[in-house]
Amino acid sequence: MTQFKFFLFVFLFSNHCLFAQSISLRKVTTLPSIVQETSGIETSNSLYIWTHNDSGGEPALYKIDTFGNLLKTIFLKNTTNLDWEDVASDGQNYYIADIGNNDNARKDLKIYIIPNPDSVNTELFVPQVINFSYPNQNQFPPDNANLNFDAEALICFNSNLYIFTKNRTNPFTGYTYLYKIPNEPGQYTAELLDSFKTGIGYKEQWWISAADISPDNKKLVLLSSDKIFVFTGFTGDNFFNGKVKTIDLGSFTQKEAIVFYSNTEFYITDEYFDILGGRNLYQGSIKNLYTANFKETQKPQNLLITYKRQFGENAISLIDETKKVSIKVIDLNGKEVKKYLLDTTQPFAIIDVPFGYYTLLVSDGKLKQEIGILVN
Numbered sequence: 001m002t003q004f005k006f007f008l009f010v011f012l013f014s015n016h017c018l019f020a021q022s023i024s025l026r027k028v029t030t031l032p033s034i035v036q037e038t039s040g041i042e043t044s045n046s047l048y049i050w051t052h053n054d055s056g057g058e059p060a061l062y063k064i065d066t067f068g069n070l071l072k073t074i075f076l077k078n079t080t081n082l083d084w085e086d087v088a089s090d091g092q093n094y095y096i097a098d099i100g101n102n103d104n105a106r107k108d109l110k111i112y113i114i115p116n117p118d119s120v121n122t123e124l125f126v127p128q129v130i131n132f133s134y135p136n137q138n139q140f141p142p143d144n145a146n147l148n149f150d151a152e153a154l155i156c157f158n159s160n161l162y163i164f165t166k167n168r169t170n171p172f173t174g175y176t177y178l179y180k181i182p183n184e185p186g187q188y189t190a191e192l193l194d195s196f197k198t199g200i201g202y203k204e205q206w207w208i209s210a211a212d213i214s215p216d217n218k219k220l221v222l223l224s225s226d227k228i229f230v231f232t233g234f235t236g237d238n239f240f241n242g243k244v245k246t247i248d249l250g251s252f253t254q255k256e257a258i259v260f261y262s263n264t265e266f267y268i269t270d271e272y273f274d275i276l277g278g279r280n281l282y283q284g285s286i287k288n289l290y291t292a293n294f295k296e297t298q299k300p301q302n303l304l305i306t307y308k309r310q311f312g313e314n315a316i317s318l319i320d321e322t323k324k325v326s327i328k329v330i331d332l333n334g335k336e337v338k339k340y341l342l343d344t345t346q347p348f349a350i351i352d353v354p355f356g357y358y359t360l361l362v363s364d365g366k367l368k369q370e371i372g373i374l375v376n
Helices: none
Strands: 011-014 026-030 038-042 048-053 060-065 070-076 084-089 093-098 109-115 128-133 150-157 160-166 175-182 186-189 191-197 210-213 220-223 227-232 243-248 254-260 265-271 280-285 305-310 313-318 325-330 336-342 348-350 356-363 368-375
Touching: 038 093, 038 265, 048 084, 048 265, 070 109, 084 210, 093 150, 128 175, 150 220, 175 186, 220 254, 305 356, 305 368, 313 336, 336 348
Parallel strands: 038 084, 038 254, 084 150, 128 186, 150 210, 210 254
Antiparallel strands: 011 368, 026 280, 038 048, 048 060, 060 070, 084 093, 093 109, 109 128, 150 160, 160 175, 175 191, 210 220, 220 227, 227 243, 254 265, 265 280, 305 313, 313 348, 325 336, 325 356, 356 368
């Protein structure tokens, strides 16, 4: 199960967004209560999804339409949902990834294979099984600096399966590793192909929780809590050698799954989490970001302040102490609850507010930024 307990998270914005591009997600529906912890989604069209719960849930796939109605359930016989984290498809088969590994200690990683469930006419099905291990893991668990054997992201491409790890290293390194295994039943040692550095900061912002590849095999997408990474222009499975766009999704929730239903449109689901909400199905599109006349916007600018939790306090401080920067603390109702002015004489301050989510409106008179924080 994905652990989502953390002191804070930070949204980085400059003139509304510090990412080069951004899109807005549209809520389609709330998922039925049987799917408390949606962790993977797949589909054959835009009218419905197949999803499953993660660790501790029933070993089952649920077919749900875009109105939130449960249409069908298929149970996988002789299996246990230790930590199902994603599902991928090659059109003919579905591949259910029991690869969640929060503690990096598992030696029983599996991927279950069933026919496309749209063609399955029974409620109980015996899957085929892929067992695999990572070639570069010899400690279970490894030390904190090498906690990169959890995974929640799986795609199927050219008769192979590709796994993208969820980085839990401490200190956080920001890398997701890419592994490859055949899509046939058997026992395998995964092949380590490459790595990609998503970013540096709080891991909850940058770790990878899902992946998918577009129907035309030209766009790979990796999902995080508030953003997607879209790769294009790659050759074969050299995904990370292509071009990449980091696209802000405009919200921070426990996003767990993504699936393309066209070459530029996709669905996302999230789990419910206190304060952040969730257990919803969302629709998004990157069509406008991949048109012939699209031009890149300028790269992110430097932040004016830093925000850290130190010694039990929520501290803000100037990065450049020659600047004069104002900070307004805004609650979820849009109300200003605190205001600070940082300059050479007072380059730092303690934010004294109750537990909850807030937005810091930061300005030096020229540059405006927003920083979202969760105070605990």
